[in-house]
Amino acid sequence: MAFESINVNYVGRDAKAYISRATLGAKSIAGGYVTPQTNVSVPTSISVLEVGQDLIQAYSSDFVAKGGYTLSQRMLVPKHLMINIELDKQILLSSWEADKMKAGAMNKDIPDDFFAYVTSKIEESANMQVEANLWRGAYNVAGGYTQKFDGYLTLAAASGSTAVKVTGTEGATLSKANIKAALAKAYESAPDEISEKEGFKLYVSPGTAKAYRMSLGDYENQSTVGRKPLDFEGIEVVPTAGIVNKNIIVGTTIDNLIFGTDLVSDLNAFAVKDMFESTLEQKIRVRAEMFACANFAFGEEFVLYTAGA
Secondary structure (H helix, E strand, O other), X not given: OOOOOOEEEEEHHHHHHHHHHHHHOOHHHHOOOOEEEOEOOOOEEOOOEEEOOOOOOOOOOOOOOOOOEEEOOOEEXXXXXXXXXXXXXXXHHHHHHHHHOOOHHHHOOOOOOHHHHHHHHHXXXXXXXXXXXXXXXXXXXXXXXXXXXXOHHHHHHOOOOOOEEEEOOOOOOOOOOOHHHHHHHXXXXXXXXXXXXXXXXXXXXXXXXXXXXXXXXXXXXXXXXXXXXXXXXXXXXXXXXXXXXXXXXXXXXXXXXXXXXXXXXXXXXXXXXXXXXHHOOOEEEEEEEEEEEEEEOOHHHOEXXXXXX
């Protein structure tokens, strides 16, 4: 199949659409379970303000200030990241054509344009890596998702972190037999004013969510009823792809989980180069540059439960 050579180069604001899809498409972010800040290009204080509840006072003609507030002192420190990948053009073409030939609804999401197909594959992979790094990333640590940015679990577990760290007594491994007790412990450990806020969620690994779903199935033969939304005491339980440890539960609010990036930085870039024109190779090179980081606004509002014997 003949097609036009692919050569595009977007820099700065022109790269916004591609950088946005590559970063904000991560499941936790796209699903609305994390709060993105899209103008973070330099170390920045997290802009989360909490006003105290002691505002109202008896009337007076004088101005007497009353009520306190808390401004998060934690920082978003963006890391300059990049994607460099070389792809086999013939394999990509075969994959695109095969996908296009699938019947009916099976190919409804396949782009008609080959360039769009290539970028969609890059963005899909980038989304999975951002999701992983968002939760369990560890900057400059050997192994795993490294040299990117620290994720929420790494930050919460760090020495000196003010996160609410809880070690369970329900068993060293979470299963359908003890998952309800573990969820109860994580929920109870959250400050009352936080656990009752709209937006408070319990984040678990897909494996932990499966154990909880199976435990619910044991109740009055509910396993035959069909797939049901997960909640515990009215609190949504969120299966989170970025959490792989089945023995961890995170309890916090959506607005406490911050993901930082900069969609309009002059250093952002997205380029695709068809190498046939320069080296006669049937290769496509893709390079992207972006910024990303994560943090929680208030450690006291972040519960990190870890299973224990």
